[in-house]
Amino acid sequence: MSKKDTFIASLLGGAVGDALGYRVEFMKMHEIKWRFGEEGITDLVIDDYAGKALISDDTQMTLFTADGMIWAYDRMSERGIGSYAGSGVYQSYLRWLYTQTKSLPDEHYGWLLDPQPHEVNGSILEHKELFSPRAPGNTCLSALESNKMGTMWNPINTSKGCGGVMRVAPVGLFLHKDPAQAFEVAAEIAAITHGHPSGFLASGALAVIIAELLNGKSIDESAQSAMVILKKYPQHEETLAAMESAIELAGSEEKPVTAITKLGQGWVAEEALAISLYCAMKESDFKKALILAVNHDGDSDSTGAICGNILGASYGLEAIPEEWANQVELKELIADTASRLYDRYIKM
Numbered sequence: 309m310s311k312k313d314t315f316i317a318s319l320l321g322g323a324v325g326d327a328l329g330y331r332v333e334f335m336k337m338h339e340i341k342w343r344f345g346e347e348g349i350t351d352l353v354i355d356d357y358a359g360k361a362l363i364s365d366d367t368q369m370t371l372f373t374a375d376g377m378i379w380a381y382d383r384m385s386e387r388g389i390g391s392y393a394g395s396g397v398y399q400s401y402l403r404w405l406y407t408q409t410k411s412l413p414d415e416h417y418g419w420l421l422d423p424q425p426h427e428v429n430g431s432i433l434e435h436k437e438l439f440s441p442r443a444p445g446n447t448c449l450s451a452l453e454s455n456k457m458g459t460m461w462n463p464i465n466t467s468k469g470c471g472g473v474m475r476v477a478p479v480g481l482f483l484h485k486d487p488a489q490a491f492e493v494a495a496e497i498a499a500i501t502h503g504h505p506s507g508f509l510a511s512g513a514l515a516v517i518i519a520e521l522l523n524g525k526s527i528d529e530s531a532q533s534a535m536v537i538l539k540k541y542p543q544h545e546e547t548l549a550a551m552e553s554a555i556e557l558a559g560s561e562e563k564p565v566t567a568i569t570k571l572g573q574g575w576v577a578e579e580a581l582a583i584s585l586y587c588a589m590k591e592s593d594f595k596k597a598l599i600l601a602v603n604h605d606g607d608s609d610s611t612g613a614i615c616g617n618i619l620g621a622s623y624g625l626e627a628i629p630e631e632w633a634n635q636v637e638l639k640e641l642i643a644d645t646a647s648r649l650y651d652r653y654i655k656m
């Protein structure tokens with residue numbers, strides 16, 4: 309399998325998991341069962357109007373992360389200085405904010421809406437589907453509206469919502485040759501909007517898992533590598549404990565429904581990572597793992613998206629059910645964005 313296909317698989321896998329879970333994001337398990345039957349939701353639901361299974365803010369923001377990484381890479385290559393978070397991803401997130409609110413935090417940002425040098429073959433802003441609000445996270449919106457860029461050392465708020473971890477898979481893909489850098493950059497990017505250590509450290513950990521899967525490690529080995537790097541950061545204990553619980557439960561006889569309940573609901577970053585990791589380790593079949601990842605009381609689209617990112621990076625494109633891949637909204641843009649990210653990686 310080509311590495312380019314693995315880039316695509318991780319983002320497409322995330323989109324499929326997001327679309328499966330989005331339909332039941334705010335439902336408790338008893339409500340999911342009442343609506344979809346005893347097995348819960350087991351198939352994508354096609355939106356009547358779009359004719360596709362809708363993605364949510366998780367995948368929308370993941371696309372803006374990938375586009376922002378490309379943007380930052382080009383600017384840094386040209387100028388010789390800068391950072392991924394500050395030289396492209398923050399600006400890309402302001403564009404995302406514009407898609408959701410039709411406004412920018414300051415009028416001098418108007419230039420962000422113009423086509424940029426990194427998008428000679430078309431701008432991400434040309435895709436009108438991205439302007440549809442799909443339950444965007446309030447923390448992401450308010451942090452970006454503040455006109456300040458949060459960092460790990462100068463946190464913008466105390467939020468540890470999963471809005472950071474759900475969008476950083478592209479960082480792990482792009483920087484997979486250097487997992488420690490992938491951690492640092494993903495954590496910085498999450499800290500743009502999420503100031504609690506668990507909010508950004510869980511994001512760093514996911515980026516390492518994705519990176520190490522690209523490097524040929526198993527999911528278990530990738531998680532171990534992520535924990536080694538995680539431990540070097542202050543206030544890592546909560547995220548570390550969540551990951552350890554996920555790994556322990558995946559190796560136990562505990563029934564999945566009980567195990568997931570023990571791991572939490574996924575509204576906060578370390579729980580979203582733990583549930584996603586648990587499901588990816590517990591079940592190697594792509595479809596079954598995603599069904600496991602979205603059928604619970606909590607934040608189903610984010611746990612579906614993160615689990616799909618891991619599964620895609622682990623098992624590749626051919627593991628994604630073809631029907632699901634073809635039904636998901638913006639499939640072509642997702643594949644194209646992943647391909648462009650890969651093309652920059654090759655140039656690096």
Ligand SMILES: [Mg+2]
Pocket residue numbers: 364365366442443609610
């Ligand atoms: Mg969502």
